[in-house]
Amino acid sequence: xxxxxxxxxxxxxxxxxxxxxxxxxxxxxxxxxxxxxxxxxxxxxxxxxxxxxxxxxxxxxxxxxxxxxxxxxxxxxxxxxxxxxxxxxxxxxxxxxxxxxxxxxxxxxxxxxxxxxxxxxxxxxxxxxxxxxxxxxxxxxxxxxxxxxxxxxxxxxxxxxxxxxxxxxxxxxxxxxxxxxxxxxxxxx
Numbered sequence: 001x002x003x004x005x006x007x008x009x010x011x012x013x014x015x016x017x018x019x020x021x022x023x024x025x026x027x028x029x030x031x032x033x034x035x036x037x038x039x040x041x042x043x044x045x046x047x048x049x050x051x052x053x054x055x056x057x058x059x060x061x062x063x064x065x066x067x068x069x070x071x072x073x074x075x076x077x078x079x080x081x082x083x084x085x086x087x088x089x090x091x092x093x094x095x096x097x098x099x100x101x102x103x104x105x106x107x108x109x110x111x112x113x114x115x116x117x118x119x120x121x122x123x124x125x126x127x128x129x130x131x132x133x134x135x136x137x138x139x140x141x142x143x144x145x146x147x148x149x150x151x152x153x154x155x156x157x158x159x160x161x162x163x164x165x166x167x168x169x170x171x172x173x174x175x176x177x178x179x180x181x182x183x184x185x186x187x188x189x
Contacts, residue, residue: 011042012078016066017173018049018089018134024056026063033064043067045074047087049134049173050096054103071116075126084126088117090133090172091158093151114157121165129167135174137162144177 008014014036021029029052036044044066048057060068067074069087076083091113092099095106103109123129136142136154145153153174162170 008039014042016046019051024053082126085130086120087132090135091155096152118161131167131170133172
């Protein structure tokens with residue numbers, strides 16, 4: 001545990017890929033942010049997960065010293081390296097049953113995000129381009145999950161954007177049992 005704390009102290013940037021809390025527990029989110037602040041003065045950059053409910057996003061922004069990105073970019077200078085982070089909750093190939101039932105226009109929302117993220121994935125003057133999403137921007141990293149759940153966990157359409165735009169680093173959450181698979185990842189390149 002102390003080694004992990006020491007690693008955090010040496011970080012310049014911490015990226016949070018959503019679902020930092022469960023069932024929109026804003027107080028718990030605050031505890032995580034407070035603990036991170038105790039351990040590090042690194043810049044906190046986050047995207048919202050499906051557990052940080054849409055209608056409360058402004059509350060999260062108001063209460064916590066975190067750069068939340070929703071189809072937005074954040075440019076950061078670390079020493080002599082210029083980093084651009086493109087952040088989004090991301091896209092699903094098929095909205096979950098709950099989303100289809102409770103979020104009008106969920107299908108369209110995900111289709112629009114694909115285009116928005118694609119437009120943002122431009123290096124411009126950055127040395128390193130990072131894509132940070134909550135939902136998996138590919139199915140390749142979902143190995144270990146039930147394959148019939150892949151469309152509700154990630155997006156093959158986003159995979160095409162990644163292949164085209166070629167960010168230097170792609171990070172996501174939302175995989176619960178994911179594990180690496182060289183064969184599957186190599187196939188999707």
